[in-house]
Amino acid sequence: AELGVERRFVPESCPRAVRPGDFVRYHYLGAFPDGTRFDSSYDRGSTFNVFVGKGQLIAGMDQALVGMCVNERRFVKIPPQLAYGAEGVPGVIPPNAVLHFDVLLIDLWNLEDEVQVQTYFKPEKCPRTVQVSDFVRYHYNGTFLDGTLFDSSHNRMRTYDTYVGIGWLIPGMDQGLLGMCVGEKRIITIPPFLAYGEDGDGKEIPGQASLVFDVVLLDLHNPKDGIAIENQLVPESCERRSQTGDFLRYHYNGTLLDGTLFDSSYSRNHTYDTYVGKGYVIAGMDEGLLGVCTGEKRRIIIPPHLGYGEEGRGKIPGSAVLVFDIHVVDFHNPSDSVSITVHYKPSNCTVLSKKGDYLKYHYNASLLDGTLLDSTQSLGKTYNIVLGSGQVVLGMDMGLQDMCVGERRTVVIPPHLGYGEDGVEGEVPGSAVLVFDIELLELVSGLPEGYMFVWNGEVSPNLFEEIDQNHDGEVLLEEFSEYIQTQVDTGKGKLAPGFDFEKIVRNMFTNQDRDGNGKVTAEEFKLKDQEAKEEHDEL
Numbered sequence: 003a004e005l006g007v008e009r010r011f012v013p014e015s016c017p018r019a020v021r022p023g024d025f026v027r028y029h030y031l032g033a034f035p036d037g038t039r040f041d042s043s044y045d046r047g048s049t050f051n052v053f054v055g056k057g058q059l060i061a062g063m064d065q066a067l068v069g070m071c072v073n074e075r076r077f078v079k080i081p082p083q084l085a086y087g088a089e090g091v092p093g094v095i096p097p098n099a100v101l102h103f104d105v106l107l108i109d110l111w112n113l114e115d116e117v118q119v120q121t122y123f124k125p126e127k128c129p130r131t132v133q134v135s136d137f138v139r140y141h142y143n144g145t146f147l148d149g150t151l152f153d154s155s156h157n158r159m160r161t162y163d164t165y166v167g168i169g170w171l172i173p174g175m176d177q178g179l180l181g182m183c184v185g186e187k188r189i190i191t192i193p194p195f196l197a198y199g200e201d202g203d204g205k206e207i208p209g210q211a212s213l214v215f216d217v218v219l220l221d222l223h224n225p226k227d228g229i230a231i232e233n234q235l236v237p238e239s240c241e242r243r244s245q246t247g248d249f250l251r252y253h254y255n256g257t258l259l260d261g262t263l264f265d266s267s268y269s270r271n272h273t274y275d276t277y278v279g280k281g282y283v284i285a286g287m288d289e290g291l292l293g294v295c296t297g298e299k300r301r302i303i304i305p306p307h308l309g310y311g312e313e314g315r316g317k318i319p320g321s322a323v324l325v326f327d328i329h330v331v332d333f334h335n336p337s338d339s340v341s342i343t344v345h346y347k348p349s350n351c352t353v354l355s356k357k358g359d360y361l362k363y364h365y366n367a368s369l370l371d372g373t374l375l376d377s378t379q380s381l382g383k384t385y386n387i388v389l390g391s392g393q394v395v396l397g398m399d400m401g402l403q404d405m406c407v408g409e410r411r412t413v414v415i416p417p418h419l420g421y422g423e424d425g426v427e428g429e430v431p432g433s434a435v436l437v438f439d440i441e442l443l444e445l446v447s448g449l450p451e452g453y454m455f456v457w458n459g460e461v462s463p464n465l466f467e468e469i470d471q472n473h474d475g476e477v478l479l480e481e482f483s484e485y486i487q488t489q490v491d492t493g494k495g496k497l498a499p500g501f502d503f504e505k506i507v508r509n510m511f512t513n514q515d516r517d518g519n520g521k522v523t524a525e526e527f528k529l530k531d532q533e534a535k536e537e538h539d540e541l
Contacts, residue, residue, distance in 0.1 A: 004081065005062050005065055005066060005078070005079070005080060005081065005084055006078065006079035006080075007066050007076055007077075007078055007079075008076065008077040008078075009074065009075075009076055010075045010076065010077050011073075011074060011075040012071065012074050013071055013072070013073045013074060016071035016072075016074070018071075018110065019068075019069045019070060019071050020054055020067050020068050020069060020070045020107070020110055021054075021055075021068065021112075022054055022055025022056075022064075022068060023053065023054065023055055023056070023112060023113075024053070024054050024055075024110055024111065024112050025051070025052070025053050025054075025110070025111050025112065025113070025210065026051070026052060026053075026054055026067060026070075026107060026108075026109065026110050027049040027050070027051045027107075027108045027109035027110075027208075027210060027211065028043075028049055028050055028067070028105055028106060028107045028108055028109075029043045029044055029049055029050070029105070029106045029108060030042070030043050030050060030103050030104060030105045030106070031044070031103070031104040032101060032102070032103050033101075033102045033103075033104075034099060034100070034101070034102065035100050035102060040094055040095065040101075041094075048208065049108050049109070049208070051209070051210045054067050054068065055068070060080065060084065060085050060086065060101075061084045061085075062078070062080030062081070062084030062085055062101070063078070063080065063103065065084070066078040066080070066103070066105070067105070067107070070105075070107045070110075071107065072107050072108065072109065072110050072147045072148055073106070073107065073108075073148050073149070074106075074107050075104070075105065075106050075107075076103075076104075076105045076107075077102070077103075077104055077105075078102070078103040078104075078105060079100065079101075079102055080100065080101045080102075080103065081100055082097075082098045082099055082100060085099065085100075085101045086099065086101075108146065108147070108148050109146065109147045109148065109210070109211060109212050110147065110212070111193040111194065111212050112193075113195070115193040116193075117174045117177045117178050117190060117191070117192055117193075117196060118189075118190070118191040119178055119188055119189070119190055119191075120188060120189040120191075121186060121187070121188040122187055122188065122189065123185075123186065123187040124183060124185075124186050124187075125183055125184070125185040125186065128183035128184075128186075130183075130222065131180075131181045131182060131183055132166055132179050132180050132181060132182045132219070132222055133166075133167075133180070133224070134166060134167030134168070134180070135165060135166070135167060135168060135224060135225075136165070136166050136167075136222055136223065136224050137163070137164070137165050137166075137222075137223055137224065137225065137306075137321060138163070138164060138165075138166055138179060138182075138219060138221060138222050139161040139162070139163045139219075139220045139221035139222075139319070139321060139322065140155075140161060140162055140179070140217050140218060140219045140220055140221075141155045141156055141161055141162070141217070141218050141220065142154070142155050142156075142162060142215045142216060142217045142218075143155075143156065143215070143216045144213060144214070144215050145213075145214045145215075145216070146211055146212065146213065146214065147191075147211075147212045147214060152206040152207055153206060160319075161220055161221070161319065163320065163321050166179050166180065167180065172192065172196065172197045172198065172213075173196045173197075174190070174192030174193070174196035174197050174213070175190065175192065175215065177196070178190030178192065178215070178217070179217070179219070182217075182219045182222075183219065184219050184220065184221065184222050184259050184260060185218070185219065185220075185260055185261075186218070186219050187216070187217070187218045188217055189214060189215070189216050189217075190214070190215045190217060191212065191213070191214050192212065192213045192214075192215070193212055194209070194210045194211055194212060194213075197211070197212070197213045198211065198213075220258065220259065220260045221258065221259045221260065221321070221322055221323050222259065222323070223305040223306065223323050224305075225305075225307060227305040228289075228305070228308070229286045229289050229290050229302060229303060229304050229305070229308060230302075230303040231290060231300055231301070231302055231303075232300065232301040232303070233298075233300050234299040234300055234301060234327070235297075235298060235299040235300075236295060236298050236300075237295055237296070237297040237298060240295035240296075240298070242295070242296075243292075243293045243294060243295055244278055244291060244292055244293060244294045244295075244330075244333050245278075245279070245292065245293075245335075246278060246279030246280070246292065247277065247278070247279060247280065247335060247336075248277070248278050248279075248333045248334065248335050249275070249276070249277050249278075249333060249334055249335065249336065249417075249433060250275070250276060250277075250278055250291055250294075250330060250332075250333040251273040251274070251275045251330075251331045251332050251333065251431070251433060251434065252267075252273055252274055252291070252328050252329060252330045252331055253267045253268055253273055253274070253328065253329045253331060254266070254267050254274060254326050254327060254328045254329070255267075255268065255326070255327045256324060256325070256326050257324075257325045257327075258318075258319075258322055258323070258324070258325070259303075259322070259323040259325060264316070264317040264318050265317070272431075273331050273431065275432065275433045278291045278292060278333075279292060284304065284308065284309050284310065284324075285308045285309075286302065286304030286305070286308030286309055286324070287302065287304065287326065289308070290302035290304065290326070290328075291328070291330075294328075294330045294333075295330065296330055296331070296332050296333060296370050296371060297329075297330060297371055297372075298329075298330045299327070299328065299329045299330075300327075300328055301325060301326070301327050301328075302325070302326045302328060303323065303324070303325050304323065304324045304325075304326070305323055306320070306321045306322055306323060306324075309322065309323070309324045310322070310324070331369065331370065331371045332369060332370035332371060332434060332435040333370075333435075334416040334417065334435050335416075336416075336418060338416040338418075339400075339416070339419070340397045340400045340401050340413060340414065340415055340416075340419060341413070341414040342401055342411055342412070342413055342414075343411060343412045343414075344409065344410075344411045345410045345411060345412065346408075346409060346410040347406065347408075347409050348406060348407070348408040348409065351406035351408075351409065352406070353406060353407070353445060353447070354403075354404045354405065354406055355389055355402055355403060355404060355405045355406070355442070355445055356389065356390075356403065356404075356448070357389055357390030357403075357448070357451065358388065358389065358390060358391075358447075358448025358449055358450075358451060358498065359388070359389045359445055359446065359447055359448045359499075360386070360387075360388055360389075360445070360446035360448060360499030360500035361386065361387055361388075361389055361402060361405075361442060361444070361445055361446075362384040362385070362386045362442075362443045362444035362445075363378075363384060363385055363402070363440055363441060363442045363443055363444075364378045364379055364384055364385070364440070364441045364443060365377070365378055365385060365438045365439060365440045365441075366378075366379070366438070366439045367436060367437070367438050368436075368437045368439075369431070369434055369435070369436070369437065370414075370434075370435040370436075370437060375429065375430060375436075376429075384443055384444075386500065387402075387500065388448065388498070388499065388500035388501065389402055389403070389448070391500075395415065395419065395420050395421060395436075396419045397413070397415030397416070397419030397420050397436070398413065398415065398438065400419065401413030401415065401438065401440070402440070402442075405440075405442050406442065406445070407442050407443065407444060407445050408441075408442065408443075409441070409442050410439070410440065410441045411439075411440055412437065412438070412439050412440070413437075413438045413440060414435065414436070414437050414438075415435065415436045415437075415438070416435055417432075417433045417434055417435060417436075420434070420435070420436045421434070421436075446499040446500070447499075448498055448499060448500075449496065449497075449498045453498065454497065454498045454501070454506050454509065454510060455486065455495055455496065455497050455498070455506070455510060456495065456496050457489075457494065457495050457496075458493060458494055458495060458496060459494060461529065465527075465529075466524050466527045468485065469481060469482060469485045471484075471485075475523060475524060476521040476522065476523055477514075477521065477522040477523075477527070478520070478521060479507075479508065479511050479520070482507065482510070482511045482514075482522065483504070483507045483511070486507050486510070487503070487507075514526055514527055514528075
């Protein structure tokens with residue numbers, strides 16, 4: 003005689019219960035007291051969808067559904083006066099029939115509902131939030147209100163990429179994404195009239211279904227965005243900033259906006275070397291590398307239209323915002339020459355170094371970021387060269403010019419005057435600017451250009467006869483070498499300093515031995531001023 007309701011299963015969580023005026027979707031089995039089934043929504047493969055408390059149901063069911071939670075299961079006994087009464091339903095429900103319903107509530111909403119947003123994780127830092135017309139990349143799991151999964155971007159291993167607030171999404175998702183931060187996780191519950199409505203999507207989503215999206219925002223930008231630069235470390239001393247056309251060497255970590263690492267020069271143990279402002283790198287990096295100092299660390303945030311665009315590249319997905327944390331190691335311009343800074347110059351500086359002089363000096367060699375490459379002081383001996391003879395890189399030959407003993411200077415050498423693009427394997431990186439702190443300790447004046455030996459006094463008119471000790475009219479290498487050695491030892495002659503004695507003498511002898519027979523005759527023998535200038539060195 004009375005309505006009977008047995009709650010056979012009640013979920014632990016019940017955020018809302020059915021009230022009159024709500025719209026519900028539920029499954030049911032309808033049977034008579036003897037167990038004979040007269041109807042089932044399961045057999046039809048779709049829920050029963052109806053408003054509660056508006057007379058669209060038999061009175062007993064209208065009452066029995068009130069207070070139900072989604073996923074709750076109730077066993078309902080409805081007397082005939084609250085069902086189909088004395089008339090029944092011809093061919094289906096006999097008169098005065100008691101009806102039993104096994105009911106499972108699947109969905110519940112109200113016409114006054116709005117999009118519900120529940121944020122369960124929010125990053126501490128949130129520099130910007132989603133606004134209308136922004137482009138976002140996010141992952142989601144889409145379920146019905148009862149928890150049934152209907153779609154997941156995670157399963158496809160690809161984010162959902164879209165504009166927000168311009169009609170590319172269902173209205174409820176357009177609303178639910180607004181105000182999100184990158185890294186934020188939220189649950190967005192959408193009533194059907196802000197989702198796929200009465201018809202559903204024709205595939206997985208039935209009509210009148212509430213949708214629940216568990217969303218994590220990975221990326222966010224606006225088509226109007228430019229690059230963003232965050233200075234992390236700027237050296238106190240910054241004498242020069244990079245400009246278009248400069249060549250930079252820098253380290254970087256490249257991540258997506260959610261922190262996912264996609265590339266790192268550190269992992270390769272090699273800087274990234276490139277021209278700036280010439281289109282050798284993506285447009286955003288070209289712009290972000292301008293105005294940097296050597297040693298500077300900065301973060302460059304690049305929107306996809308200034309990065310790798312909609313297609314992406316390698317590990318970089320399409321439409322991805324890129325974050326580069328860079329450390330500038332050095333930079334130069336191809337038009338740069340050697341830079342010289344004098345720190346100390348003796349007051350009695352009268353003799354200046356020139357091409358051909360023999361120099362002894364100490365140096366500390368480093369990269370522009372201060373990394374020490376080499377030091378003569380650590381070896382405990384000087385570095386000795388003949389200036390301008392090609393014994394050092396061209397930039398060092400230039401940097402040692404016009405220096406006096408005791409002087410200290412810093413010489414900065416661009417790579418095209420140093421070790422070039424290749425560098426020195428294991429010692430000097432390719433395209434590296436070099437910094438030498440130099441102290442000149444000794445200078446031995448060289449000979450005039452083109453000479454390997456000069457006389458300190460008058461030249462003997464019988465020079466050939468003096469060299470030809472056995473007076474056979476021929477001078478051998480041994481005679482020639484012994485004679486030159488005697489002139490040097492007695493101070494009558496001077497060899498070019500810094501070169502190997504035997505090599506100089508052999509070279510001088512070869513130049514006199516014009517027919518190449520290993521002997522020099524009186525006819526072959528000539529002093530330098532006795533013949534037209536030739537490319538080789540003469541006595």
